[in-house]
Amino acid sequence: MHSISAFARRVGLTPSALRFYDDCGVLAPARVDPLTGYRYYSDDQVERAVHLRGLRAAGVPLADVTAVLDGSPGTAREVLTAHAERLRAESDAAHAALGALLRGLPPSGPxxxxxxxxxxxxxxxxxxxxxxxxxxxxxxxxxxxxxxxxxxxxxxxxxxxxxxxxxxxxxxxxxxxxxxxxxxxxxxxxxxxxxxxxxxxxxxxxxxxxxxxxxxxxxxxxxxxxxxREMLRALHAPVHRVLTGRAALRDALAGRVRSVLLDVRADELVVGDVTLPAVCAGPVRIAFDPAVLGAALEAGVGPDVLLEIAAPDRPVVARSADQGSFTTLVMPVALPGKDNRP
Known part of the structure; x- marks a missing residue:
């Protein structure tokens, strides 16, 4: 058995941290002397303590630590993946905020x-x-x-x-x-x-x-x-991707003055009364102001356009395989005969 000081040195934690983890029920000592109250730890607890130290160094909340230490590998992977995504989002937000502050400062020279x-x-x-x-x-x-x-x-x-x-x-x-x-x-x-x-x-x-x-x-x-930047960070992950000819889709929109329905089906895109070949996974139906979507297509480059659709009421990202440096977001409109707001 190891005293709390000896165990702390072995696993890289402080005695005060070990007392705190005991009070929280995360890492209880193997034995507590009933007369002195001294805590003692066994060799079998070294691995758990080292894992606990790593989780805390990674910033994993204590509420999630137990799920990782005591849950199944699948649960641990799910918790850690979610934590990694939170850290990435926080880092991106902090980087964006710092960038905005730097851009807002008057330059020291031209x-x-x-x-x-x-x-x-x-x-x-x-x-x-x-x-x-x-x-x-x-x-x-x-x-x-x-x-x-x-x-x-x-x-x-x-x-x-x-x-x-x-x-x-x-x-x-x-x-x-x-x-x-x-x-x-x-x-x-x-x-x-x-x-x-x-x-x-x-x-x-x-x-x-x-x-x-x-x-x-x-x-x-x-x-x-x-x-x-906040708008870009808030984009939902696409559920549907539609790859079709940029010029063909632009021409299918030409001359239309009312909202036009895009009906995504298996390997085809129906635009009003025009059916276009496409690489896509449907079904999903989404409507646009043809002038707005048409202008976005006109500004694109290359023969193809990729539409990334999260939902019929979310901004759609239009990309080109020939120019990754250009991105357009287009807001859909309500589906014909339906209020499409969430």
């Missing part, structure tokens, strides 16, 4: 990020259609441009769809920083950039694009852009 001119113009062409045309929120008529050493990200949303395009910088100096640029002004700047092999996006007192000794202004806008 932030300059160099990208390909045609690539920037292409990214603008893809995200601008998702910006609002009018409405009471001027920030929705803008594109958020985020500058960092690892990537340049362009984001636009009108609350019915969200477009995100990422570019890999050729070079970066300073940062991070962000610009809120009216979509029309950004389209004009993109036309200027498309004729230059490389351009430098400069954030500072006078934001602009620079190339070949010339500068094109990037007028800023006031307002707070929606917290799109």
């Amino acid at each position: 932030v300059r990020v160099r990208v390909g001119g045609p690539e920037l113009a292409s990214a603008v062409r893809q995200v601008v259609p998702a910006a609002a045309r009018d409405g009471e929120f001027p920030e929705l008529r803008c594109v958020l441009v985020e500058l960092a050493d690892a990537q340049v990200r362009l984001v636009a949303t009108d609350r019915y769809r969200l477009a995100v395009r990422e570019l890999r910088p050729l070079a970066a100096d300073g940062g991070p920083a962000e610009l809120l640029v009216p979509s029309g002004a950004l389209v004009t700047a993109a036309a200027w950039a498309t004729r230059r092999p490389e351009v430098t996006i400069e954030a500072g007192p006078d934001p602009c694009l620079r190339a070949d000794g010339e500068a094109h202004p990037l007028p800023g806008a006031d307002g707070v852009f929606p917290a799109y």
Whole structure:
């Protein structure tokens, strides 16, 4: 038998921790002296104590520790997997919060990020259609441009769809920083950039694009852009995936003015009265404003589009196998003849 001090040294726990685990019923001593109250532990308890130490080091709540130590391997795996997912979500949220704080700080000097001119113009062409045309929120008529050493990200949303395009910088100096640029002004700047092999996006007192000794202004806008990262983190895992021809689906939507039903079946997608070949697992029925979904398809790249559907009332992610750096979220509408809200 080992005294509490000797056992604590052997298993890497403190005596106070062992007393606490005894009080909680997680690790009771093998024997307690009835006269002195001293706790004693056996060799058979070493493995449990070491496992307990590892679980606590991993941040597993004490309420779950017993389930892992005393439950079946299947139960232990389920509990630990859920804990790992919680930690990942907390880490992502903390990283996003820190990133937002860093981007909100005024830069110590100009932030300059160099990208390909045609690539920037292409990214603008893809995200601008998702910006609002009018409405009471001027920030929705803008594109958020985020500058960092690892990537340049362009984001636009009108609350019915969200477009995100990422570019890999050729070079970066300073940062991070962000610009809120009216979509029309950004389209004009993109036309200027498309004729230059490389351009430098400069954030500072006078934001602009620079190339070949010339500068094109990037007028800023006031307002707070929606917290799109929270929207992306809150996405539910897709239940259905539909892979079909992008142009064919776009053409099937053309000319429709009312909501259109997409009926996903086994290896086919029925759009109104048009049946398209598809790789999918159905059944699921979901409806869209054809103008909104059509614009998202138009902004895509490549012959195919992948629709990731979590539920008929959840945002749908539209992706392209040819360009993983571009993602569009499209909000569905109520199914015909039905209030589709949860």
